[in-house]
Amino acid sequence: MMNKSHALASPPQTRPSSLTASLKIKPGLIRPALLTMVLVFVALLAPWLATHDPTQQDLLNSLMTPSAANWLGTDDQGRDIYSRLLFGLRLDLLAAVGAVLIGFLIGTPLGVAAGLLGGRVERLFMRLVDATLAIPPILLIMSVIAVLGRDYTHSMLALGIIFSFGFIRIARGEAKLTRGSTYVLAARGIGVSTGRLISRHILPGALPALITQIGLFLPVALLISASLSYLGLGVQSPQSSLGAMLQAAQEVSLTAPWQVLPPGILLVIAALILNFLAEALSDSLRPRGDSDPLLATAAGTLRPRRPTELRERDVVLEVRNLGIEVADPLHGPRMAVRDVSFALKRGEVLAVVGESGSGKTLTSMAIPGLVPAGARVREGSIRVAGAESTGVSLDRLRHLRAHEVAVIFQNPLACLNPSQTIGQQLVKPLMRLKGLSKAEAHARVIALLNEVGIPEPERRLAQYAHELSGGLAQRVVIAQALSRDPLLLIADEATSALDVTVQYQVLELLKRLGKERGLAILFVTHSMGVVSHIADEVVVMYAGEIVEQGAAMDVVSSPTHPYTMALLDAVPRNQRGAKLPVSPPGAAPRVTTALSQCGFAPRCSLSGPECKAGPISLQSWTALRGTRCIRRPDEVAQLRGRKS
Amino acid sequence: MKPLLDIQHLCVDYTVGRKLFGANERRRVVTDFSMQMHEGETIGLVGESGSGKSTVGQVIMGNVPVAEGSVRIGDWYLERFEGRPPRAYCGVVQMMWQNPQASLTPSMRIGAMLQEALDHGALINTSWKPTEVESLLRRVGLDASDAGKYPHEFSGGQQQRIVLARTLALQPRLIVLDEATSALDVITQSQILSLLRQIQQEAGVAYLLISHDLGVVRCMAQRVVVLNQGTIMEAGNVDSVCDTPASAYTRTLIDSILEPP
Numbered sequence: 001m002m003n004k005s006h007a008l009a010s011p012p013q014t015r016p017s018s019l020t021a022s023l024k025i026k027p028g029l030i031r032p033a034l035l036t037m038v039l040v041f042v043a044l045l046a047p048w049l050a051t052h053d054p055t056q057q058d059l060l061n062s063l064m065t066p067s068a069a070n071w072l073g074t075d076d077q078g079r080d081i082y083s084r085l086l087f088g089l090r091l092d093l094l095a096a097v098g099a100v101l102i103g104f105l106i107g108t109p110l111g112v113a114a115g116l117l118g119g120r121v122e123r124l125f126m127r128l129v130d131a132t133l134a135i136p137p138i139l140l141i142m143s144v145i146a147v148l149g150r151d152y153t154h155s156m157l158a159l160g161i162i163f164s165f166g167f168i169r170i171a172r173g174e175a176k177l178t179r180g181s182t183y184v185l186a187a188r189g190i191g192v193s194t195g196r197l198i199s200r201h202i203l204p205g206a207l208p209a210l211i212t213q214i215g216l217f218l219p220v221a222l223l224i225s226a227s228l229s230y231l232g233l234g235v236q237s238p239q240s241s242l243g244a245m246l247q248a249a250q251e252v253s254l255t256a257p258w259q260v261l262p263p264g265i266l267l268v269i270a271a272l273i274l275n276f277l278a279e280a281l282s283d284s285l286r287p288r289g290d291s292d293p294l295l296a297t298a299a300g301t302l303r304p305r306r307p308t309e310l311r312e313r314d315v316v317l318e319v320r321n322l323g324i325e326v327a328d329p330l331h332g333p334r335m336a337v338r339d340v341s342f343a344l345k346r347g348e349v350l351a352v353v354g355e356s357g358s359g360k361t362l363t364s365m366a367i368p369g370l371v372p373a374g375a376r377v378r379e380g381s382i383r384v385a386g387a388e389s390t391g392v393s394l395d396r397l398r399h400l401r402a403h404e405v406a407v408i409f410q411n412p413l414a415c416l417n418p419s420q421t422i423g424q425q426l427v428k429p430l431m432r433l434k435g436l437s438k439a440e441a442h443a444r445v446i447a448l449l450n451e452v453g454i455p456e457p458e459r460r461l462a463q464y465a466h467e468l469s470g471g472l473a474q475r476v477v478i479a480q481a482l483s484r485d486p487l488l489l490i491a492d493e494a495t496s497a498l499d500v501t502v503q504y505q506v507l508e509l510l511k512r513l514g515k516e517r518g519l520a521i522l523f524v525t526h527s528m529g530v531v532s533h534i535a536d537e538v539v540v541m542y543a544g545e546i547v548e549q550g551a552a553m554d555v556v557s558s559p560t561h562p563y564t565m566a567l568l569d570a571v572p573r574n575q576r577g578a579k580l581p582v583s584p585p586g587a588a589p590r591v592t593t594a595l596s597q598c599g600f601a602p603r604c605s606l607s608g609p610e611c612k613a614g615p616i617s618l619q620s621w622t623a624l625r626g627t628r629c630i631r632r633p634d635e636v637a638q639l640r641g642r643k644s
Numbered sequence: 645m646k647p648l649l650d651i652q653h654l655c656v657d658y659t660v661g662r663k664l665f666g667a668n669e670r671r672r673v674v675t676d677f678s679m680q681m682h683e684g685e686t687i688g689l690v691g692e693s694g695s696g697k698s699t700v701g702q703v704i705m706g707n708v709p710v711a712e713g714s715v716r717i718g719d720w721y722l723e724r725f726e727g728r729p730p731r732a733y734c735g736v737v738q739m740m741w742q743n744p745q746a747s748l749t750p751s752m753r754i755g756a757m758l759q760e761a762l763d764h765g766a767l768i769n770t771s772w773k774p775t776e777v778e779s780l781l782r783r784v785g786l787d788a789s790d791a792g793k794y795p796h797e798f799s800g801g802q803q804q805r806i807v808l809a810r811t812l813a814l815q816p817r818l819i820v821l822d823e824a825t826s827a828l829d830v831i832t833q834s835q836i837l838s839l840l841r842q843i844q845q846e847a848g849v850a851y852l853l854i855s856h857d858l859g860v861v862r863c864m865a866q867r868v869v870v871l872n873q874g875t876i877m878e879a880g881n882v883d884s885v886c887d888t889p890a891s892a893y894t895r896t897l898i899d900s901i902l903e904p905p
Contacts, residue, residue, distance in 0.1 A: 182746035186807070189705065190814055191734035191764045200760070204751030355829040356800075470693075499692040500856055504900040526829050529902030556904045568904050570834040572859035576883050580841055580863050581834040587799045588829070 043090040052080035088240040096221035102160025107167025115175025174206030215278035316520040323379030334593040351535035357590035406481035412473035416465035423461030471502035543599035550625035649681035653713035688861030691871035735769030738811035740824040744803035748795035755791030761813035801832035
């Protein structure tokens with residue numbers, strides 16, 4: 001049973017999931033929102049803020065300069081400019097907001113309906129929208145006003161219709177995206193009605209995009225409304241509008257040129273504030289894609305290095321006391337990987353095992369300097385063929401990635417360029433990196449494809465990635481990695497996405513390549529089955545620390561850490577009368593920081609007060625084995641006996 | 645006893661190319677598939693990607709039409725559906741997907757999502773027994789206080805528990821588990837499998853366990869159907885199929901399983 005006792009567990013991701021949640025945390029939205037509120041309050045409170053009736057004429061006092069009675073002077077008909085400004089802003093804002101809302105209210109349901117219906121109806125409807133968008137907007141507005149008459153409500157309506165096309169396109173796109181999503185399928189699966197499906201499951205997801213669009217349309221609408229009033233198509237005299245005021249000012253531009261300043265400046269300020277809001281909205285509501293996980297790190301600050309020891313000639317990789325810090329926007333930097341040390345020799349396979357959040361990927365990606373943005377190596381050293389690879393220049397890292405360390409990932413199709421043939425992707429880099437001629441590189445690539453067991457290599461060279469099966473694509477990626485003659489191959493869950501039969505073949509291939517080429521392989525995986533099949537050495541990670549390490553055969557056959565044991569026991573066996581595995585309660589922590597006790601203690605049936613008294617160090621109960629557990633191996637083994 | 649699920653000579657076609665004129669180009673993805681399943685039983689459906697195992701699940705859900713043959717579940721005949729199945733059908737069959745986070749609407753609180761399912765259960769399922777959100781949550785090992793949270797606040801295993809709670813809200817007789825535990829890490833997977841087993845003992849629900857992992861199938865299912873390229877290679881008691889496979893394909897599958905000693 002999952003219980004609440006796992007004190008280490010922290011919320012998995014801080015992905016903005018709902019509108020409220022995503023608005024809440026964005027400090028960038030505060031200033032534009034405050035400014036917009038000032039604008040709105042000025043408009044709302046215009047009747048109380050104004051000193052005069054904005055329509056009251058006083059022809060004797062026309063075109064007066066500012067005075068105590070008329071703060072900003074009077075216009076050509078002697079009306080108070082300050083009061084007219086307030087009322088003008090009020091009406092222009094009303095027209096702008098009205099137009100955008102009309103657009104939103106017309107466009108959203110139509111767009112969602114089109115996106116959900118799909119097929120011929122949608123195609124026809126969208127072509128219609130495209131055709132209407134091709135007509136110049138001013139022409140559309142003019143024709144609406146020609147039919148309905150001159151009034152700002154009519155121009156607002158016309159503008160709203162034009163904006164609705166924008167909302168239709170966005171709402172349709174969002175609806176199309178979510179229509180195929182599993183959660184909409186799941187909601188349909190429990191029999192949710194179409195109306196509810198739209199209002200509860202689809203619209204909330206589409207709202208951020210739609211609200212961003214509202215923000216983008218608002219300043220445009222304000223300027224267009226003002227322009228229409230300027231042209232005499234919007235707000236009609238004697239009502240006040242910034243556009244109409246500009247127009248009036250233009251007529252007296254020879255006698256009183258300063259008259260354009262008040263409405264002009266206010267219009268610019270209002271438009272700027274709304275633009276500011278639009279920008280902040282789109283920044284904070286746009287789903288923030290996780291930053292590119294493969295950005296090179298800044299050189300980390302390192303602790304003084306320990307005296308280097310004599311190294312064995314065959315050691316390809318040596319990681320010592322590695323500590324990686326990860327930026328966490330909520331809690332500040334955390335040490336997500338702590339005190340990790342291991343070594344890997346030529347021709348050997350080392351498996352790093354752990355669940356998501358254990359730090360296994362972070363550790364392995366730190367080797368070629370590929371930790372995600374925000375993470376950096378804080379402590380310890382990583383040496384590839386004896387040379388330090390942390391805190392080095394980008395040039396050195398490039399050399400490392402090009403010639404010494406190759407990485408292959410879980411999804412091979414995502415690693416191949418979809419727009420280039422396999423041949424282009426393999427031959428060109430080889431020519432550049434190894435200085436080969438095209439013919440030489442071609443011959444080398446054919447040999448490589450043969451080596452990784454790809455049938456008919458000549459034919460494959462002309463194919464694109466999407467024409468290959470997952471297994472073939474992974475072989476191509478392996479060939480690509482081998483083409484640079486690396487010393488070390490890092491395989492990050494490289495077979496997890498493949499079918500069992502294909503996984504088996506690819507593992508066999510990697511094993512053979514390791515032996516034949518003397519290639520060192522670091523295999524990152526969550527599967528104990530894979531470990532027992534391929535690895536010579538194993539490192540088990542939990543909560544950012546190594547909890548057990550040693551020879552793979554020994555660890556797998558006689559684990560000494562309760563977590564390793566749990567991992568092994570949880571594998572469902574293909575055996576007669578196989579029972580459901582019994583597993584420890586709770587879940588592994590997703591993000592960790594330096595621990596004050598045994599990280600596994602909250603889930604461990606052997607834990608006692610001594611496990612929670614302080615951090616546990618790696619113990620060596622037997623030779624060549626490290627275990628981060630204070631219980632003796634025979635005590636731990638008893639645990640296993642009790643369970644089965 | 646009349647079986648809960650009776651599939652006879654099922655064939656399924658997918659449209660592969662749309663033509664402007666004439667009939668669309670179609671490809672047969674499942675051929676002559678027959679199986680029966682009883683109330684409260686677990687059957688494993690095993691095969692590699694592209695074998696058609698998920699397609700069979702989608703047919704049972706009513707998302708993919710029957711091209712030939714017949715599929716009966718309870719009193720429902722799927723080949724008679726035109727388009728989407730009627731809403732009442734949800735009270736009979738439910739499904740759990742591989743990715744729990746994707747199957748939960750990100751903007752809805754857990755409580756609201758479960759309440760929605762409960763409301764529909766009461767509406768469509770004539771034999772539906774009154775339940776509430778809190779007891780559903782407790783049944784899948786979550787806290788009643790979790791009702792106020794959003795899906796992203798949970799780990800993958802907890803999300804899959806929520807998905808399970810939602811399917812249970814409709815009190816179905818069959819749940820299709822389409823790789824429902826394969827995205828979880830191995831310890832969480834075993835926790836979810838135990839929960840599924842426990843729910844089955846309480847509610848008597850049948851599971852169609854679609855999986856590529858014979859180990860999981862072996863622990864959970866009584867019978868197994870091995871599918872390759874849309875045709876049944878072998879079917880029978882899980883022990884006899886796994887210990888003495890009759891087809892070469894099943895043998896390859898079994899030999900590819902990586903198990904720690």
